[in-house]
Amino acid sequence: MSGAALRLRPLGIDTQKEFVVYMRRDCHICRAEGFEAQTRVEVALRKRRIVATVNVIDSELLAPGEASLSASGWPALEAAPGDAVTVSHAPTLDSLSAVRSKIHGHRLDAGALNDIVGDIAKGRYSDLHIAAFLSACAGGRMDLRETIDLTRAMVGAGDRIDWGGWPIADKHCVGGLPGNRTTPIVVAIAASAGLIMPKTSSRAITSAAGTADMMETLTSVDLALPAMRRVVEREGGCFVWGGALTLSPADDVMIRVERPLGLDSDAQLVASVLSKKIAAGATHAVIDIPVGPNAKVRSDKAARSLQSLFEQVAAAHGLQLRVVRTEGVQPVGRGIGPALEAHDVLSVLKRTQDAPSDLRTRSLALAGELLEFCGHSLPGAGAAEALRKLDSGAAWSKFQAICAAQGGLREPDVAPLREPVLADRAGYVSGMDNRRLARVAKLAGAPGAAAAGLELHVRLGDRVEKGTPLFTLHAEAPGELAYAKAYLLSHPVMLLAEQEAP
DSSP: OOOOOOEEOOOOOOTTTTEOOOOEEHHHHHHHTTTTTTTTEEEEEEEEEEEEEEEESSTTTSSSTTTEEEETTHHHHHOTOEEEEEEEEEEOOOTHHHHHHHHHTOOOOHHHHHHHHHHHHTTTOOOHHHHHHHHHHHOOOSOOOHHOOOOOOOHTSSSSOOOOSOOOOEEEOOOTTTTOOOOHHHHHHHHHHTOOOEEEEEOOOSSSOOOOHHHHHHHHHHHHHHHHHHHHHHEEEEEGGGGGGHHHHHEEEHHHHHHHHTTOOOOHHHHHHHHHHHHHTOSSSEEEEEEETTSSSSHHHHHHHHHHHHHHHHHHHTTTEEEEEEEEEEOOOSESSSHHHHHHHHHHTTTTTTTHHHHHHHHHHHHHHHHHHHTSSSOOHHHHHHHHHHHTTTTHHHHHHHHHHOOOOOOOOOEEEHHHHHEEEEEEEEOOOOOHHHHHHHTTTTTTSSEEEEOOOTTTTEEEEETTTEEEESSHHHHHHHHHHHHHSSOEEEEESOOOOO
């Protein structure tokens, strides 16, 4: 280990949560220790340490004797410009041998999974290592016991909240576009009925907006644990990004790597969802699984398999679980993208005349299931109670109160660039490709550009004439609007039939 130090200079490079240290190729420490690009090193400042990946600089961005950190490394080390850090070889990661074993088809026991998840949560794995682990576990390569143990390891790697009561409600949808944006409405209804619902949500993985992305257009979701507890104790519910908390922290790191890979295997999905529920103190959870030919879950057989896995893993952890299968043939609501989905949510809660009826109906059904499951309503009476809370304005009042407790409610932005996409012929809308619709919204800039995405104007079965607007693209930058339009030229997202489906 070299005792020599390097002075930190900020370069303003954002690598999300991956720790990177930038060093000159002719740095005396690089030469002495044999560091090169992609070497894993330990960076120390006073009593704090991180494991980072070396990126080599062949320019004058750094002076001799200087180094820099990616944006996430500065707060992790509590570093300031000019601080002196030492850089040495990273400790050996014994858990990587278990990852290699899994790559070769061997199962992982609880101890191995604890070690892997613990190292991921502590930032010891590079994105490359995490991608190798996720890929090795994808495609049905994890059995039930491994999934149970992975869930337990993910819970054990972080904090766990005890609300001191029962029941504590939660809800999650696994279906992408056919199930997005119901959660805030369900939380508002449930909390207005007196249930405790501390809702933590993730950002988008394969869709154009996660619940946290959407709610961030309306209020602050980046709450620490004490702030989250204050909101829940005051209002009975919250809308918090799970990545801001230390609840199942490895999950958020893995989600960040899953996103560009497009991986979302059943075992990882179940462990991700349930570890967050368990760590957040939930006792009862309703899981919505939309099923459709181009939804995340494409068939009844796949839905049954996923439901069984959810139920068995939840039972192993003492979590009461109810799975609801819903229709997943088309998006629920009209907007696709954070701000556009937020407009849908607000219209339902405010009971406006143009509120999407399918989003209202789906949200009421799920809220009714949750009210019954938690014992608030008698069997068969939950939907009617949910309707009363929505139509009386109680749910809207509760939503406003929760947002006020989280820092205030604001109006979502509207994109400056909007361009309709028109039907090229007359016919009936006979099909929608959810995955391609999500892709178009992402090419338009969502979720990074919160106002970007697309707004649907038609539903399945609608009759359209040539020139009828099918949907409108929303973008914040001309280049992103052009990307989305170019994709549509060779990737149609809607099918038109000459005759109405029987």
